[in-house]
Amino acid sequence: MLALSVPLYRRRIGRIALDTVACVALSALLVVSALAQDASEKAGEKAGPLKLQLNKVETAGEACRITMVIDNTKGTSLKSYKVDLFAFDTDGVAQKRVAVELGPLPPRKTVVKIFDFPGIACNKVGRVLLNDVLSCDGGDAAREACLERTETDSKAGIPFDR
CATH class of the missing domain: 1.20.5 (Single alpha-helices involved in coiled-coils or other helix-helix interfaces)
Structure with missing residues (x-):
């Protein structure tokens, strides 16, 4: 009403x-x-694998020069990607340790980085170990997540392990 x-x-x-x-x-x-x-x-979404390939080793004076191919074709952009590497001699004894900044890594891109293991000849290196990921800035950003998605491979005739 x-x-x-x-x-x-x-x-x-x-x-x-x-x-x-x-x-x-x-x-x-x-x-x-x-x-x-x-x-x-x-x-x-889970970022794809981050592939590290030990591509080439060559003597550079008193050092062993490493050419590393980083395949981030299925991953996200990383401002920093710093890894802890150990070189073992042919008897399996740890000889040299280096921390290497491999970033920045653009998304969907493969990059090449060159660095040295000082004080060890390449013919004395029997194995390279990815000991840890020290920093991972960008993408999933968690250091542990970057370590988990990192895969190693070698074309240099020296094993490259995780």
Whole structure:
């Protein structure tokens, strides 16, 4: 009965206002839902493997020069990727330790880095060990996550292990 005492034009304006508010609220709900789904999908994405390949060794004065190929073609961008490496002699005794910054690593890219193991000749190196990932800045950013996704390989005739 009360609704009939309100003039028709006011009832129509009220109805339009309610419809507009409902439409805006529904749109906002759909946008928030889509953003939440997108965020959960990105959080669920796991970066692909980060492949380190001991590609070449060569004598450089009193050092063994290492050419390392870093394949990040399935990974995310890393500002810093620093690894702890050990060179073992042919008898399996640890000889030299180096910390090497291999970053920055662009996403979906393969890069080559060259560094030296000072004070050891290449013919005395029997094995190289990736002892740890010291820093991993960007992407999953957790050092442990970077270590977990790192794979090693060698084309240099010297084993390269994790």
